[in-house]
Amino acid sequence: MAYVVPRPNLTWKEKLYLPSIVAGLAATLKHVRRMLSGQTKVIMQYPEEKWDSMMPEHYRGAPTLVKDHKDRERCVACQLCEFICPPRAITITPEEIPSDSKWAKVEKRPKHFDIDMIRCIYCGMCEEVCPEQAIFLRKDYAITGTTRAEMVHDKQKLYELGGVFDGLVHKWNKLK
């Protein structure tokens, strides 16, 4: 039900506005004084001081590829991340593992794996969808480059950023 909000009855002092303007000016001057005397400390000098140490475990930075402790790539080029990626930042060119190789049962590996960091929205869908736990969002957030080509992370760069990640992965298990 609609109801009428009564207008407040202002005193003549409030109607004059000037006292409240002076009060506002005093409030802002207090902030200036506290800043100048160093009482306010809310500032982090960004390039020198960073908040990396305060970042939570679940922070979603740049997506990276990881290797396992025996330096084998985890990715099996199933392309699920390529298909789930909302901005279509990921492009994978799969390659067959030759039949004479020791790991021929794994069948596929990525020949090229490109993530366009101009497109990436850091949503983490690739990490969620990956059946082999090969792609992870790490804590790098300052991804810069001077050309568009530089902003496309290729396989080598992605492994460089990702590093080694231990853990149970079925495909290297001969019994499974």
Add this chain to the structure above:
Amino acid sequence: MDFLSSSDFWFLVGTSLAKTIFLIFLVVLPMVSYTVYAERRVSALIQDRLGPNRTGFPLTLLGFKKDFSPFLGGLGQPVADAVKFLLKEDFVPGHVNKPYFWLAPCLAMIPSIVTLAAIPFGSAIGDVKLVIADLNIGILYIFAISSVGVYGIVLAGWSSNSKYSFLGGIRSSSQMISYELGLGLSAVPVLMIAGSTSLSKLTDYQIANGWLLLPFTDGRLTLSEVLLWIPVFIAFVTFTICMFAETNRLPFDLPESETELVAGYHTEYSSMKFALFFLGEYTAMIAGSSLIVVLFLGGWHLPFVPSGSMGGIAGWFWGIVSITIFFAKVAALLFLFIWVRWTLPRFRYDQLMKLGWVYIFEIALVNIFLAAGILAFAKF
């Protein structure tokens, strides 16, 4: 013809040129760029930030050993801003009315510079008075020229052929016309008390009888001065409020109002054309503050500081001291402008019009009669 061929004439031309070049290029334009810097630093302090504190002077580019970043840091920022404005692409949209689009930034900049001509910005150096044009109708000249400034904004809004610019231009024209009245009427009591419209005569009056806003600066305080202080104070408040509105500063920045009109009348402008609007606005602020200083705060005068009208080295010294005093007062007023801007929110449009027409106009009008009554009857 005798005067034109005499050496007096060439002395007049030479000193006027020297004063113009000194005032515009060595004082006002640097002051404008550092006002922008001060605006950014003060706003940052008010909002618990630091503001631009890194840009120094890159002396290593010129072959020096170290970059120079003086005490506060960021003092190279205005220079960097100027270079950026000069190097940016000057984009003219296809749908604008080109002649007026080009004319508008000039019309925004020129009047605010031209108003500086009548302002006595210092005492004297020897025989040369430190005012470019010592007009006997100085204040009328300033009101007349500064109201031309509205054409720049109106033309910019109209020629840009965009709805935001257009609304900004319309708002600006109605706002400036409304507040021009209050501005002129608030100055009348001051002119009545001093009995002159010449700005240097106003300064002389305040040296002899104490600054109008602080009448004790001449060392004595009479009852009639105390009585006259009431209308002078009212005039000071209304004049300052109108000056805020005239220079499109918050809380009266409806022509720009970023939140509703993108950037108002200069939405379509880029590069140096935009910079001209910016410079024009800040030059108008300096001109307005100078006018307030001359009308109410005693101009270049400070108690016990002599005028530089004696010749020789002493004349030069006291002349330069008086210029410094004048621009120190102006800088204090500029701080007030910045301080108010980052404190108050913007008025609604109908509130703005009501304030201008119903309150300021009436108060200024009644104030004239109050001042006249005190002048006529209070002879103590």
